[in-house]
Amino acid sequence: MPLPPTRPPTIREQNVDRTKHAILRAAQTLFATRGYAEAGVRDIAASAGVNPALIARYYGSKLELFEAALESSLDVSMFTSVDRTRFGEQVASAFFETRPDAASVIPMLVFSAGDSQARQVTLRLLARKAVQPLESWFGGPQADERVAQLIAVITGFYTYRLMLPLEPLRGDPSETMRDWLARTLQEIVDR
Amino acid sequence: MPLPPTRPPTIREQNVDRTKHAILRAAQTLFATRGYAEAGVRDIAASAGVNPALIARYYGSKLELFEAALESSLDVSMFTSVDRTRFGEQVASAFFETRPDAASVIPMLVFSAGDSQARQVTLRLLARKAVQPLESWFGGPQADERVAQLIAVITGFYTYRLMLPLEPLRGDPSETMRDWLARTLQEIVDR
DNA sequence: TTCCTTTGTAATCGAGTGTTTAATAAGTAA
DNA sequence: TTACTTATTAAACACTCGATTACAAAGGAA
Numbered sequence: 001m002p003l004p005p006t007r008p009p010t011i012r013e014q015n016v017d018r019t020k021h022a023i024l025r026a027a028q029t030l031f032a033t034r035g036y037a038e039a040g041v042r043d044i045a046a047s048a049g050v051n052p053a054l055i056a057r058y059y060g061s062k063l064e065l066f067e068a069a070l071e072s073s074l075d076v077s078m079f080t081s082v083d084r085t086r087f088g089e090q091v092a093s094a095f096f097e098t099r100p101d102a103a104s105v106i107p108m109l110v111f112s113a114g115d116s117q118a119r120q121v122t123l124r125l126l127a128r129k130a131v132q133p134l135e136s137w138f139g140g141p142q143a144d145e146r147v148a149q150l151i152a153v154i155t156g157f158y159t160y161r162l163m164l165p166l167e168p169l170r171g172d173p174s175e176t177m178r179d180w181l182a183r184t185l186q187e188i189v190d191r
Numbered sequence: 192m193p194l195p196p197t198r199p200p201t202i203r204e205q206n207v208d209r210t211k212h213a214i215l216r217a218a219q220t221l222f223a224t225r226g227y228a229e230a231g232v233r234d235i236a237a238s239a240g241v242n243p244a245l246i247a248r249y250y251g252s253k254l255e256l257f258e259a260a261l262e263s264s265l266d267v268s269m270f271t272s273v274d275r276t277r278f279g280e281q282v283a284s285a286f287f288e289t290r291p292d293a294a295s296v297i298p299m300l301v302f303s304a305g306d307s308q309a310r311q312v313t314l315r316l317l318a319r320k321a322v323q324p325l326e327s328w329f330g331g332p333q334a335d336e337r338v339a340q341l342i343a344v345i346t347g348f349y350t351y352r353l354m355l356p357l358e359p360l361r362g363d364p365s366e367t368m369r370d371w372l373a374r375t376l377q378e379i380v381d382r
Numbered sequence: 383t384t385c386c387t388t389t390g391t392a393a394t395c396g397a398g399t400g401t402t403t404a405a406t407a408a409g410t411a412a
Numbered sequence: 413t414t415a416c417t418t419a420t421t422a423a424a425c426a427c428t429c430g431a432t433t434a435c436a437a438a439g440g441a442a
Contacts, residue, residue, distance in 0.1 A: 011437090013390090013438095014388085014389050014390070014437085014438055014439075015389090016388085016389070019389085019390085034305075034307070035304070035305035035306075036305065037228050037305045037306065038305060038306070038307060040428085040429065040430080041429080041430060041431085042428095042429085042430090050390090051390060051391055051392085052430090052431095053390080053391075053392085053431085053432080053433095054389085054390070054391095055430090055431095056430080056431060056432080057389085057390085061430080061431080062429095062430065062431090109350075109354065110304050110350070111304055111305045112305055113226070113301050113302055113304055113305065113350065113353070113354055114225075114226030114227065114228050114229060114302045114303055114304065114305040114306065115226075115228065115229070115305065116225070116229060119354060122354065123354065123355055123356070126355060127355065127357065131355070131357065142365060142367060142368075144357070144358065144359050145359045145364070145365060145367070145368050147359075148351055148355075148357070148359035148360050149359075149368075149371065151347075151351055151355070152344075152347040152348045152350070152351040152360065153343075153344060153347050154347070155347045155350045155351060156342075156343040156344050156345070156346045156347020156348065156350065157343045157347065159300075159301070159304065159343070159346045159347065159350055160339055160342055160343040160346060162304070163300065163304055163310060163313065163314065164314055164317060164318065164322070164339075164342070165314070166318065166322065166335070166339070167335065168335050168336045168338075168339035168340075169339050169343065173336070174333060174336060176333065176336070176382070177333075177336050177340075180340065180382075184375060188371075191367075191371075201406080201407070201420085201421070201422090202407085204408095204420090205407085205408055205409070205418080205419050205420070206419090207418090207419070210419085210420090231398085231399070231400085232399085232400060232401085233399090233400090241420090242420060242421055242422085243400090243401095244401085244402080244403095244420080244421070244422085245419085245420070245421090246400090246401095247400080247401060247402075248419085248420090252400080252401080253399095253400065253401090
């Protein structure tokens with residue numbers, strides 16, 4: 001005998017802000033560790049302890065959630081707030097002290113480069129909220145080229161660390177390694 | 192009245208070598224321009240002018256085709272065959288003269304970083320056929336770290352060019368830009 | 383209470399994926 | 413020709429994914 005179509009009652013905790021925030025946090029983490037393609041809405045919802053349909057409700061689509069996660073993880077003040085004469089030193093230290101799986105922009109970018117939609121969103125956001133601010137902070141001759149060099153070097157080091165988890169860029173680097181990166185970055189700013 | 196189950200005759204050109212080669216070439220191009228995830232077996236087959244089922248027949252699986260395409264595109268002799276005293280200069284020139292969508296290893300790597308399976312294959316292959324040969328060619332102190340720096344810088348420049356198609360790393364670079372890259376790479380070798 | 387809006391749930395849809403299968407054409411040797 | 417193997421095809425399978433839908437629970441206002 002079939003059961004009647006009435007569902008058993010379910011207890012529900014309601015809290016819009018908590019829900020939206022939990023989704024965003026989970027998205028930041030999963031997009032940064034797995035990339036856009038392999039971080040499914042079901043995974044993100046599960047990680048946030050939330051029903052998958054709520055992602056579409058509060059963020060419209062997965063792509064818009066990605067954009068929100070990217071924007072909320074993007075903060076160039078880490079670069080533009082340091083002492084200009086110790087720029088290389090401080091940025092190099094920050095790189096080696098950041099855990100590879102930290103929910104920052106660069107891992108999101110690296111792991112999501114293979115998705116054309118995510119790439120488009122990333123390009124637009126990065127150009128407006130990273131490249132332009134950095135260029136005006138850099139100042140001086142050929143600021144656009146120097147910013148490109150900065151982003152390229154840092155992205156490259158992240159890519160190596162994330163894709164080739166070999167020793168050199170994993171654990172504690174040697175003194176020469178740290179010095180080289182610091183000096184290279186400093187030279188870009190000073191040029 | 193239903194048609195009889197007999198199919199209309201189809202003309203078929205048979206040539207195993209040509210088929211396998213066409214698949215591999217198409218795979219190299221598509222993996223390098225779209226990445227592992229967005230280059231579907233149907234796309235590759237269509238680009239090769241071949242039936243999709245033949246990919247599984249001749250290469251086992253999409254992942255194994257990726258590995259074959261990666262391996263056949265991987266050639267470090269471009270680095271290890273240059274004059275050691277002009278290493279930076281020559282590699283920098285090669286970078287700026289290579290079209291961004293060329294079917295080389297770095298774009299494949301960059302665009303496929305988001306797929307965990309492709310990443311695993313890439314790591315294994317790159318470690319054996321790129322990192323090790325480069326380390327022995329480099330020689331000298333901390334060869335592993337210097338190779339890591341080389342790969343990181345080059346990968347970073349490619350990533351920037353492929354993800355942020357802005358001016359600085361697109362068209363013809365300025366003299367200072369070219370010089371900076373050449374000098375930076377040369378310093379890595381000489382250290 | 384009653385009514386209405388908001389928030390959350392379960393189920394399903396439709397499109398896309400890599401892969402497999404059964405059948406047909408081509409090639410080869412007897 | 414005939415028989416047999418190889419190469420190729422069309423179709424379908426099994427699965428995942430993001431998105432949508434109809435509905436139930438929660439909360440507030442009257």
